[in-house]
Amino acid sequence: MTRGAIFALVLCLMGAAVMGEDPYLYFTWNVTYGTISPLGIDQQGILINGQFPGPEINSTSNNNVVVNVFNNLDEPLLFTWHGVQQRKNSWQDGTLGTQCPIAPGTNYTYKFQVKDQIGSFFYYPTVGMQRAAGGFGGLRINSRLLIPVPYADPEDEYWVLIGDWYGKSHKTLQSTLDSGRNIGRPDGVHINGKNDVVGSGKAIYTMKPGKTYKYRICNVGLKDSLNFRIQGHPMKLVESEGSHTVQNIYDSLDVHVGQCFSVLVTADKEPKSYYMVASTRFTKKALTGKAIISYTNGVGPASPLIPLAPVGWAWSLNQFRSFRWNLTASAARPNPQGSYHYGQINITRTIKFVNSVSNVNGKLRYAINGVSHVDTETPLKLAEYYGLSDKVFKYNIIGDVPPASLDNIKLATNVLNTTFRTFIEIIFENPTKTIQSYNLAGYSFFAVxxxxxxxxxxxxxxxxxxxxxxxxxxxxFPKSWAAIMLTFDNAGMWNLRSENAENRYLGQQLYISVLSPERSLRDEYNLPERQLVCGIVKDLPRPTPSYS
Known part of the structure; x- marks a missing residue:
């Protein structure tokens, strides 16, 4: 290397050191209504830049993501970044407990960092039942080039966003729930916003013979677990919700609401077209969605013989048990995933959550530990930051153990207080006959x-x-329980919610407040300068920054 080249390299390194920050990705979203037809019949949906599903966010671990959202709907709007941990930054989580909604005709700019994460995630609107109208899309977080991935680079990567769907508008569904009734069964299943029920022969993706492709599969639906399979093509599981997995082979995968998987598929079969299939699980009548993939040199149509889904939830339980963390793979940071020995940490607190459903004043409500959550006009995080939480909500109206009887449901704002950096065990118990799916914003946990x-x-x-x-x-699963373990090391106000949209809207959610006693910027960001304010703090002067 010449002296001049060495000098130039030194200048580049000095510049990187001065700049300090990781790369920025900028997006501008125009959110509007538009005509969509997930089940072959035109209806009103939510589009982003004219697209349904919405545009992909293609990022790399540690990127700073900036999304300027222009709300051109006739109702308030928020987006959540499902599975993105947003370290120290619940201000950007996009739920009514953390943010004021974006009013119609205005815009708001989200800024968050995909810190030390990799994998397949998605975003969606959280106000009311807007998710039933679309507004969702894939969020990819690639591994940094210096961090090895435990498989060869695929020829290409494809999103497969699957979900159940209603023919009624999201406003009609919301009105039904507000009236005290349930919204019934969905009308169909889509794959990337379409269902090729007529066998059009039009492929949404193509594969070159002999090449291997990555499919990023997410259940973005409202209620139903879905089984996903590809005609004649086994799938090698390589990642699930941010973790590299032991690379088992599956003929089909049960994808529960809110869950994502990444699989590798090799185009080594007869060169023709094949169906991707997603069908509902644990329902009396299965609903099925189809889409076509084709070989680039394919000469034949897809076979009309669709592979059947498995039967019963015991099969699904056994599949869950087969999922394992790849302890030899690198994480998003330059260290092995298995270097975190979670099983050797002492549990400091056990919390048991039990879901229930009942009528309150003649209207259907869902609850956790007997409390059905009610959103407040003032976001909980804002009230807490301004020191006015006592005027908006009470902490810990539920205990770590559910009451003996869950027959009577109480309507209240449900906020649980936790101690920063403690290792917690959470038990979810489901006494009902329907499957439940829970998401905890701001965190990953070990599903033990x-x-x-x-x-x-x-x-x-x-x-x-x-x-x-x-x-x-x-x-x-019905009449079952699940146990998770995690460290509450991400300060903020975080939403624990049912991924079943009807359940969440009618109260099956709560918030977990994780406060840093040191009040340090190392643990949590201050109120962003351009953060929207509303409710009782709308006209108050901004408080002195709480963290330094």
């Missing part, structure tokens, strides 16, 4: 067990304390 029956302390002997996947969404 899912079993039938009711939980008791002796069940801990069945926990996977070695290589459970670190993830952010967990299913709880």
């Amino acid at each position: 067990a899912v079993e039938p029956g009711t939980w008791s302390p002796e069940k801990r002997k069945n926990y996977n304390l070695l290589d459970a996947i670190s993830r952010h969404t967990i299913q709880v």
